[in-house]
Amino acid sequence: MADQNNEDFLDDIDEAEAQETAFETEEIDEVAMAVEQVVAERDEYKDRFMRALADAENARKRADKDRREANMYGGTRIARDLLPVYDNLNRALTAAKEAEGEASAALVEGVELTLKELLNVFERHGVQRITPEVGDRFDPQQHEAMFEAPLPGTTAGDIIQVSAEGFMLHDRLLRAAQVGVSSMPAS
Known part of the structure; x- marks a missing residue:
């Protein structure tokens, strides 16, 4: 019986050790799962x-780009609104030069100075004139064809008349130069 008790006792110890090992394995598994969860x-x-x-970072870059564009192109509306003023001053200057007399000389000088100052303001703010000449090639990126006409001595696509100058604000077109274009067929 003592042997039986010893065997039972040893079995109980083995069972307790197995349970303890199983319990430790469960604890290790739980800790490992908890670690995996924390890592995830x-x-x-x-x-x-x-x-x-x-x-x-993208928002900062967008804001920086928007700020630069606003700085460069913020005056687009006012620049467009001033283009008719330039056109009218040009017409007044042309008309005054055609008239004769002492009074017209003072008027011409005043209009020339005003026009020069307007061009200086344009230049300070990045507005450049597009001044095509008769005989230049038509460029649809900078010119607007107001009409086409066959003109002897020209080739198709040549500018035959300039109606109005164009303007750029930095690298953007404010107004295309208005031109007449030759439609003379090639001989």
């Missing part, structure tokens, strides 16, 4: 952080 959560937060950082 960390990776998710890291991914969110990197995305938020990238979004913030």
Whole structure:
């Protein structure tokens, strides 16, 4: 019986050790799962952080680009509104030069000075004139064809008349130069 008790006792110890080992294995598994969960959560937060950082950088770049564009092109509307003033001053200057007399000399000088000052203001703000000449090639990026006419001595696509100058604001077209274009067929 003592042997039986010893065997039972040893079996109980083996069973207790097996249970303890199983319990330790469960604890290790639970800890490993908890660690995996924490690592996955960390990776998710890291991914969110990197995305938020990238979004913030993109927003900063967009705002910087918008600020630069506003600085360069913010005056587009007023520049467009001033183009008819330039045209009218040009017409007045042409008409005054055609008239004769002492009074017209003072008028011509005043209009010339006003026109020169307007062009200086345009230049300071990045507005450049597009001044095509008769005989130049038509460029649809800078010219607007107001009419086409066959004119002997020209080739199709040559500018035969300039109705109005065009203007650019930095690299953007404010108004295309208005021109007449030859439609003379090639001989």
